[in-house]
Amino acid sequence: MRTVSRLQRALLRWYARNARPLWWRQQPMDPYQVLVVEVMLQQTQVDRVQRLAPLFLQRFPTLESLAVARLADVLQAWQGLGYNRRARHLWECARIVVARYGGQLPSEPEKLRRLPGVGPYTAAAVATFAFGRQDVPVVDTNVDRVLRRLLGLHGASSRQIEQRARELIPTGYSVQWHQGLMDLGALYCHRRQPQCMRCPLRRWCLSAGQGGEGSRRATSEPCFEGVPRRLWRGQLLRAVAATGELCWEEAAQALFGLQPTAHQRAWLREVAASLCRDGLLCCRDDRLCLPD
Numbered sequence: 001m002r003t004v005s006r007l008q009r010a011l012l013r014w015y016a017r018n019a020r021p022l023w024w025r026q027q028p029m030d031p032y033q034v035l036v037v038e039v040m041l042q043q044t045q046v047d048r049v050q051r052l053a054p055l056f057l058q059r060f061p062t063l064e065s066l067a068v069a070r071l072a073d074v075l076q077a078w079q080g081l082g083y084n085r086r087a088r089h090l091w092e093c094a095r096i097v098v099a100r101y102g103g104q105l106p107s108e109p110e111k112l113r114r115l116p117g118v119g120p121y122t123a124a125a126v127a128t129f130a131f132g133r134q135d136v137p138v139v140d141t142n143v144d145r146v147l148r149r150l151l152g153l154h155g156a157s158s159r160q161i162e163q164r165a166r167e168l169i170p171t172g173y174s175v176q177w178h179q180g181l182m183d184l185g186a187l188y189c190h191r192r193q194p195q196c197m198r199c200p201l202r203r204w205c206l207s208a209g210q211g212g213e214g215s216r217r218a219t220s221e222p223c224f225e226g227v228p229r230r231l232w233r234g235q236l237l238r239a240v241a242a243t244g245e246l247c248w249e250e251a252a253q254a255l256f257g258l259q260p261t262a263h264q265r266a267w268l269r270e271v272a273a274s275l276c277r278d279g280l281l282c283c284r285d286d287r288l289c290l291p292d
């Protein structure tokens with residue numbers, strides 16, 4: 001028990017002096033703003049979210065303003081963040097919260113998880129960072145990696161990690177504790193080459209000095225001409241948003257230049273179909289446009 005409280009104090013002290021100066025930590029954020037930032041952070045790099053989150057929140061400063069917006073405008077404001085399905089989910093989420101909860105996001109992770117695009121991590125992060133819940137473990141990839149190494153639980157299931165994460169939360173300091181673990185994972189406890197000599201937890205860590213993981217896990221995302229499909233999706237959406245609508249030929253030229261090959265045209269059809277399936281794009285009268 002004493003060991004745990006020493007470890008907790010060591011991390012909280014380190015965090016107090018070394019916290020990353022992230023935009024969303026430097027001003028008061030309401031639960032809606034926390035949700036927007038957490039959804040962005042799901043799949044977009046921190047630097048990019050720092051740059052684009054303030055612009056998105058300027059455009060849609062409240063949950064109500066997002067709920068009444070046109071999806072096409074939301075998708076346009078999302079440009080640069082990638083994985084556009086999240087923008088649609090966020091928009092649907094705002095409409096549901098207005099209809100079901102009178103515009104107030106619920107604080108319970110179980111209710112948050114029922115909203116579109118809100119998985120276990122995002123629900124836990126909103127419950128903790130927006131509502132100050134003290135009993136909810138917030139386990140993103142950084143926290144997961146740090147805890148597995150720290151506790152020597154390399155083969156543990158996510159449920160086991162979550163249970164241990166819950167037990168370690170210092171009473172009254174859940175926000176700082178989790179942000180400290182995240183910063184430690186981002187700054188020192190790297191996946192490949194952890195910098196254990198600089199780590200404030202090395203005295204207690206069961207994996208200190210053992211090095212990182214090997215090669216990067218293979219991704220199953222389809223690629224075309226060496227570019228992952230999500231980038232093609234973003235490029236097509238930007239091209240359509242820039243002009244309002246495009247015929248197939250214009251879309252093919254926007255992506256591939258003046259003389260697209262048959263393979264390129266086929267790939268365009270596949271990318272467009274995937275966007276249409278996700279409700280991010282429409283095809284009307286053989287023209288591609290953003291949904292209303």
Ligand code: SF4
Binds near residue numbers: 195207
């Ligand atoms: S001592 Fe090394 S492996 Fe352990 S938590 Fe710190 S950086 Fe990670």
